[in-house]
Amino acid sequence: MNIFQGLGNTCFKASQAFGQWVFFVGRALFSVVRPPIYWRQWGKQFFHIAFLSAPVVGLTAIFTGMVLALQSYTGFSRFSAESSIATVVVLSIVRELGPVLTGLMVAGRVGASIAAELGSMRVSDQISALWTMGVSATNYLIVPRLVALVVGMPLLVLCADAIGVFGGWCIARFVLGFNWILYTRETFEFLRIDDVMSGLIKAAVFGLMIASISCYQGYYARGGAQGVGEATTRAVVLSSITVLLMNYVLTSLLFVR
């Protein structure tokens, strides 16, 4: 097989998978409002996906906020612009770093677990077993994970925003010796509700992407343990890249008007 044939084949397979994924997402979104709704699963997945991701997201956010305050101090003190540090920290976190870093952490933590769990259910015939019991795998497995991520991501990002800004505040107050009342006032002075909202919109979109990609990879996994491993890798890599890609697309849509 020559290189062009190989390239052609790969492109063909990729576009076929993309089509299948679009169909998969469409069916899942349609099923969110179509009974039966498995509330227990919704709750369980929300707990595992959103609630249990909070520590990892919180840690990422606090260190990012701290580093951001230190780095902008280094830079800004060179031209005596220390009073902008608070603004820089809060805007970078709320608009960019909060959603993106949360997205990447969740893509790793949750994307992998979704793909591995659904993948092993697929290869051990548990998904077929659902079918033979008249239970729709979309309603029972996919929708709860999708909802948990689309609802959970904005909540996680809100936490990340608050914790990240708090991390910066701590550095400003305890390490850099800023007046904390002034710093707090500067933090909120230029922050607008749009900044927060745009971050939350991004978060919801990232949630949708991570859920749909990871569920898709797991649901269509084939080929035993090895296949599940490959599906898991693909889920994490593709969701992370998609988070970064969508971040660019959404930033250009939301801010550049």
Next chain:
Amino acid sequence: MIALEVKNIWKSFGSKHVLQGVNLSVMEGESLVILGGSGCGKSVLLRIILGMLKPDKGSIFLWGKDISAISDAERRALMIKIGMLFQHSALFDSLTVWENIAFGAIASKKIIRKEGYDFAKKFVEKIGLDVSVLSLFPTDLSGGMQKRVGLARAIAQQPSLIFFDEPTTGLDPLMCRLIDDLILHNVRSLKAASVTITHDLISAKRVGDRVAMLYEGRILWEGAIDHIDACKDPYVRQFLEARCVDKVL
């Protein structure tokens, strides 16, 4: 009345022609055994019958309904009348044994979750297991016990048609015997029809009324189980006498 009718089913994967015109029918209350070597397409045929795979050609009728032409809701309603024991049990490993057994009944709202444990208890007795297994997870059970729980799950909704995919493969002879007896007993007491897929002739003779031999994508021979010993077909004879197929040697 005919419970299941398989009409001229064809299925290929790429250049591999797995099924090439399979015809079968199963009457209500009848027990059919499908015999065939490993990899001859038995599981594929089951998947097609259950609507999980689309055949290239042909159609499947369940109680007279063409399953390619029904809605999702109708299909789910049909599935409740069907039980299935998978080759590797396919128990839900995130759920306990009792949740597995009561799964279908809870999902179809026949019972509520609170009643699930007592519901499952009735069925572990039918498969000869102790109630202490009810709160274990499937991964804590041996292969034979998993098969029995799988059987309990398959019969829990009182289906009128039950499929068994290689129920005794990979078990020791005593456990085979036990599983066969449990299948026979439970299918009879439900008055259900059953389709058992196997490559184990002894097991086939225990549970079957009628046998169909699947070979090279077709039903090579079909008849009452008592007549198979008198069958003259060379491949069937080879299978009966457990000789290797000439082509391989």
